[in-house]
Amino acid sequence: MDIGSIAQLSTTMAETGIRQEVGMTVLKKAQDIQSSTATALIEALPPMPAAPSLPSHLGNRINTTA
Template sequence: MDAVGIAKLATSIADTGTRQDVAIAVLKKSQDIQAAAATQMLEAVQSAAPAPNLPPHLGNHINTTA
């Protein structure tokens, strides 16, 4: 291999490494955003109060003949 070929190969390898670093950073950021959204949704579900004063027998049977 000549010097130009070696330089092109080294540049290509460095460029590939940089692209992978950027892709990993973007992936981690998207995972952080998804985790924050999931946490927010879970907090919203947990803060929802149950319906007040409903009898305990509601929701125990399903009408399958309707």
């Protein structure tokens, strides 16, 4: 192996590491933005109105058998 190929390999490895770091940073930023957007959407939902005409026992159990 000559000196030139070793230097090129070292440079390539360093560039790959930097690209991975940048990619992870962009991914984390995208996840943060997505999280804040989802939170804003959930907070923007109007409160559910109560259904006064239904008996109090309805909606307390979920039938999981089909």
